[in-house]
Amino acid sequence: MKLEKKKGIGAKRRGKRSSIDHDPFLEEETEKRRKFNYDDDDDIESVESVESEEEGKVGEELEDEFAHETVGEKRKRLAEDTLNRIEEAKQREHEEDNEEDDDFRDSLVAKTLMQEQLEKSGRVRRANALRVQDLQSSDKFRVIVKHQHSVTGVALSDDDSRGFSVSKDGTILHWDVSSGKSDEYKWPSDEVLKSHGLKFQESWYTRHNKQSLALAVSSDGRYLATGGVDCHVHLWDIRTREHVQAFTGHCGIVSSLCFREGTAELFSGSYDGTLRRERVLSVGRDRTMQLYKVPESTRLIYRASESNFECCCFVNSDEFLSGSDNGSIALWSILKKKPVFIVNNAHHVIADHDSVNHNCTPACSWVSSVAVCRGSELAASGAGNGCVRLWGVENGSSAIQPLYELPLPGFVNSLAFAKSGRFLIAGVGQEPRLGRWGCLKSAQNGVAIHPLRLS
Template identity: 60%
Template sequence: MMTRRAFSASKDGTVLHWDVDSGKAEKYQWPNDEILRSHGAKNPEGRTTKHSRNVLALAVSTDGRYLASGGLDRHVHLWDTRTREHIQAFPGHKGPVSCLTFRKGSSELFSGSYDRSIKIWNVEDRAYMNTLFGYQSEVLTIDCLWQERVLAVGRDRSMQLFKVHDESRLIFRSSTSSLECCCFIDNSEFVSGSDDGNIELWGIQKKKPVYIVKNAHTLSTDVDNGELKDNGRNYNGHIASSWVSSVCVCRGSDLAASGAGNGSVRLWAVEGAGKGIRPLHDLPLTGFVNSLAFAKSGKFLLAGVGQEPRLGRWGHNSAARNGVAIQRLKLL
């Protein structure tokens, strides 16, 4: 039986390879600066420190052979998942690498950065290919399917769809909030999450959302006494909502998930632009839900949970544990 694998990383530079069935993890070892330079690194911020190894993003190739990581040292690092060895460092970004994604079924890797650019790499050839421009602020999240199209959101309140082959792009704007995360549903529809707690459904033909779930992670009201509660905690009657920090879609299905800064993970049925998004189930956690990923099989959902937000330190939850939460699913 093939081992079901998952990967996680943290701000202390730890990169872990998980066996989902047993819950055991194996650690990736960072090479020293001399080896990093021989692998292509440029000025890896002097000594090897926890700060310079701060990892903000991970991505796994479709065939599971390569793992890419990025963070504060401004490099994209390539690892071999079979040996857990570091094999290449791609320099070029002038700011922290904030997001990564592989193009499905190919060796193309896309990296987004605080330097407002998206770079394209070929991991098989270990080569830089191109740079995409268009953002006025930091790039926060990127996603890609099988076509050479990249979906990205940035802190300039825009979501952009880059058509790489055509050298063109479509710009989608949210007028009331800052978009935090995005994900393709298919080639013509995508979903995003915002810092005002909303989830938006978009169609490629319109520049505005076709459907909005407002306050998607707002705390529910206890009917008996009117007090608002979340994960057993009382909020003294104040309506508390949380920004949506991550979204993902189970490929080949209508199932989507969103995670928020208050520890809430929610499952949704995406019924299309005509009908919108319907809530299915709540998965309460403790901490900041910084990433979400469905297994290819659709049999489980992974949530990266931390005491702090992925891209900052503006919040802290000491009750949370840094780690990966696994929710097994049964699709009907």
């Protein structure tokens, strides 16, 4: 009798499924599951065994319930979980106030949701630049992950708990932010890479070179994308650290990668002058910065008069920063073809720098990396002059104000802020990211972290 009741419940649940279950693939899988359950029924010997079996399958039934829910049902469940979480947090904050009515509690929930949505969309900036406290003697960069060669890219997961880095020797590391414990991603054999879509180039240099120049992490924390000299975009599974797919499409070295926030859409840039996927901001050594809108088949071109662009990043949907090889940092608006504010000589070479031994004085002042803390006006820039600089991008006045200098020897090839703004990650090396125009032997190849104290 219990089995019949259980089947009836299952049948009732299946009757509520959406039309997507009529897909032949799903129907075939359902028939296999039904057959498996019938076979199990034939092996039942007593009521006690049935009860123990049902108790063991409670967790599986809950997983099946979530597995078969539609997209709308999943969206509704996640929204209800979010509302419950916020209500519980607000109730804990006001637990001493027993006379609090439902209208006041609902208004707090609505206000919190509105603030989170505005910050996420970029319409409201967090005043992190104003909240950064004066640096203390103990606040300095600390190397948490070491590489044998110069680090060319760093990235953080959406929850700021894990980090990823790549270097010129093709090493890909996955590390814990708090402990610094790292795991290496192993490149598969040529046969496996070929089965995953890799097309070997005619040039021996590109065919046998796994040098990585860029990486990106998806917002859901499932996939890691890397690109480099072999002209392919490689996709890795973060959970298993295994190679998933090699994407073709570029004829030149892949130099930049970025996932669209909140989606699995991947953007890539290459030496062949092409961009793949939807909307992306790119810079090049042709003294132009271009904002592409692929679906509309349009683009906006921003030109620099005196220098080549080295890096760029969005401040919000309407403003972005750029770094140039003349040492300047510029603030741009999508409404103007010229920068609205320029900081000249942002990374000047320090006076005691031994240019004779290092033989790279011009390259040390190139702004090789810029980053902005998501949803705020706090920005950072890096070069090879021995320090990372923090900036405040003023909202409304279109100006860039200097904040602090964080000492760090070496070429700062990549920067990444924590989403909370509590720390800054820097990928540093003895050589610049895209070449060997200089060498700082005193620098250490690796990933460094610097805490930021917010009031």
